[in-house]
Amino acid sequence: MQEATSKPSNFIREIVAEDVRTGAFHRRIHTRFPPEPNGYLHIGHAKAITIDFGIAAEFGGLCNLRFDDTNPIKEDTEYVDSIMEDVRWLGFDWDDRLYYASDYFEQLYQYAVRLIQLGKAYVCDLSPDEVREYRGTLTEPGRESPYRNRSVEENLDLFQRMRAGEFPDGARTLRAKIDMAAGNINLRDPVLYRIQHATHHRTGDRWCIYPTYDFAHPLSDAIEGITHSLCSLEFEDHRPLYNWLLETLGFVEPPKQIEFARLELTYTLTSKRKLRQLVEEGYVRGWDDPRMPTLKGLRRRGYTPAAIRELCERIGVNKTKGVVDIEYLEHLVREDLNRHAPRVMAVLRPLKVVLTNYPEGQEESFPVENNPEDPQAGTRLVPFSREIYVEREDFAENPPARFFRLAPGREVRLKGAYIIRCDEVVKDPATGEVTELRCTCDLQSRGGEAPDGRRVPGTLHWVSIRHAWPAEVRLYDRLFATEDPEAGGDFLANLNPNSLEVLTGCWVEPSLRTAKALDHFQFLRHGYFCVDPDSTPERLVFNRTVALRDTWAKIQRKSVAG
């Protein structure tokens, strides 16, 4: 609880702290993360997970993982497995508290029977269309169902026969008897059970009636001894129903539902339906495409659990709907990876450089720091020889102002190696394209230090041609070109046509040969990269997580703008 005071406050933390202080619950603080197994987890879920597990941990409580599997036609075990994997990857653990709403089907049924006995629920024969008609509108009250006043006995009999499978889908429902004139539409005799002759991924064909969310959720919470049922804003309207059910059924110290705003990010979509469309219609390569905001996509892209958790922590918790700038997340991965990712040299768009005064056949190795942020990370030896590759954009025949890189007659330092000067530019006579640079190497500058102390402002990354390893590098950009993917009404029209650029002729330093899938690196002067699962030792594949901050690009942009 000490942490509770050291972290920035938020209204949920305050409510829970107050409940602890007043002893509102004679049991430990208990929350739950209740995903429906009908899709993959995305960045929005990360916030809910962080809050659910975080609040419990802060107050010495527990958080359950509970699958809200009350709709058999939408759900599947494939998602169950995936969700568990993602929650663990994010860094949370439910120990042995893995539950399913479907585990409670029998109990839930008994609670429904109890409600009927109390005269608080009835079997209704209205068709779906009729129910809608009777419900009224936002501004007009509804009308009571003609079946509303059936006897307890008749209701009990009918409900039992619903369970027995005597009626077809949609023929009848069990409804709560509350108030058809309520301003809150959720209180206009909400449906508690519907008939659905469908095979459930866990209970098989044992049931042909299934509880609705509104019925199953509060009761599942109560059954598990949840104290604080945290959910998103769209359930605010359901809270009176949540409370009505628990009160009517006589639960002591019932759980409290508290709603908070979801996490939204700029340039990002979190609608399950639309994400599915992107996958199914081939706009991305799958649910784990590195451009997807799914946890699987983020992982493959190279985002770390720590960065995602940190985002959730720093954006706070409240009821104000907002859209967080994706740059915040990008900043946080950089912050994390800057501390942890080993530095390495990779040339993405190679330009050959021949060091004319460096002895042919000679080679040597230079120690280069693995991470200047972490002296403990040590150094590695990087091989050097007469012919190297540098980045094409690190050379300019007619350098613009403040260009610190290679140009005819100019000097530059090769990171950790030597200072070189460009003497000659070799071009393809047919196209005029620069194909090679011939440079001389200041042999006195081993390690990159000028012997006479002269200042060399530019430092380039490089790879020795003879030693380099080929690689494919996938450069990702935002999936959508507009901050709000929904802008203009058609999210597909807002897709960024340049969200993926595949570079195939890349060369990386030999130390990368042993890199394993999902390993993180900083490619010096480029950005953070992650080994794609497609990678093999013969053909390395890297995904760009995020580029380094690029002050030079900013200067150029400004000079172009005027």
Add this chain to the structure above:
RNA sequence: UGGGGAGUCGCCAAGUGGUAAGGCACCAGACUUUGGAUCUGGCAUUCGCAGGUUCGAAUCCUGCCUCCCCAGCCA
């Protein structure tokens, strides 16, 4: 027009009657064998608007405005 929510810097967000934290972004500078990182400084006389209460209000009261959610036998 019914019910439920929300409005503090470009974005996120503290603040709970005592005179506007912090982060992102941005700007300026220092340093730099990553034009990275780091460091320093700048960045809301004002809290949706209008009244009122008070010595004093973003915080209390009144009225208004704007935005979001709800009419699935989805969750």
